[in-house]
Amino acid sequence: MGRVKLQNVIKQFGATEVIHGLDLDVNEGEFCVFVGPSGCGKSTLLRMIAGLEQTTEGSIHIADKDVTHFDPAERGVAMVFQSYALYPHMTVEENMGFGLKMNGVQKSIIKDKVGKAAKILQLEPYLKRKPKALSGGQRQRVAIGRAIVRGPDVFLFDEPLSNLDAELRVEMRVEIARLHEELGATMIYVTHDQVEAMTLADKIVVLRHGHIEQTGAPMDLYNDPDNKFVAGFIGSPSMNFLEARVENGQIIVPALGNQSFKTKISLPQDGTEVIFGIRPQDMTLTEGDTLLVKMSEQLGGVTYEYLTAPTGERIIAEVRGTPAPKGQKVGISFESDAIYLFDSKTEQRLR
Secondary structure (H helix, E strand, C coil): CCCEEEEEEEEEECCEEEEEEEEEEECCCCEEEEECCCCCCHHHHHHHHHCCCCCCEEEEEECCEECCCCCHHHCCEEEECCCCCCCCCCCHHHHHHHHHHHCCCCHHHHHHHHHHHHHHCCCHHHCCCCHHHCCHHHHHHHHHHHHHCCCCCEEEEECCCCCCCHHHHHHHHHHHHHHHHHHCCEEEEEECCHHHHHHHCCEEEEEECCEEEEEECHHHHHHCCCEHHHHHHCCCCCCEEEEEEEECCEEEEHHHCCEEECCCCCCCCCCCEEEEEECHHHCEEEEEEEEEEEEEEECCCCEEEEEECCCCCEEEEEECCCCCCCCCEEEEECCHHHCEEEECCCCEEEC
């Protein structure tokens, strides 16, 4: 039973409160990703679940047990850190089995568990090597294997791929996704990279300033964000946000040449200022003279055009095919269903 339940969890460092009364359920077998910018509290929250940080108020339940005041070793969790934390003088086999050895587990059982973990992680050819003879990705697999042999109720990952280069990050994302599918274990994963969150998670928890902004499946957060922060954080490149206002039951956007747009969204009264959102993927470049192409980011099959509006606001548009050259003026078009609107004061989504 690997269910994790947080109830009104608060964390204070002295008089400073950094986690503000969070409630969260992570179901058994779920891959849950905590995502958010630096300083949002995601690593602190993970360390509270692990028992590495004391919980100031509230309760943490793991596998239906209240573990709020348990030591880390008693919680049934295994943690994989950003740094591999391997013993350089030990072989891969010894590193993976060291925790069990310290707990007095029989050698034959340790060997069996290490062997099974090595097979899952494709580390069998490297068991007699020491960490210095391994690549970064192999070292991270050893760290994950050390967690597997403990047989925890919950796996905790604290930005485990941030020390790897881009190609290895992609490879290890696939490895971790495969591992979750094979083990069927509950996993909680912390990252600031929303691409990792989108590709790995069953459930994403978006954090900001120690609060949960929104929780849901990756595509639910992408298609149906609750506020401007979530809309801008989930999706790459980020959603474009432009100043706008309501007039005669329509949306007027100065950055787009004061064009007016009809929408099925429930609008506030005329004269109200709103934030107009549109994703780069939902726009098509057209002939026109409203927007100036400042730069093109060509990535092979797709190009991101960086456009400047007459108001000085920046717009990013995704183009498949021949991009517009730098210095050219263009227009854009999109479907009305692709429009997002947000309250200019609260930044909450208008629906």
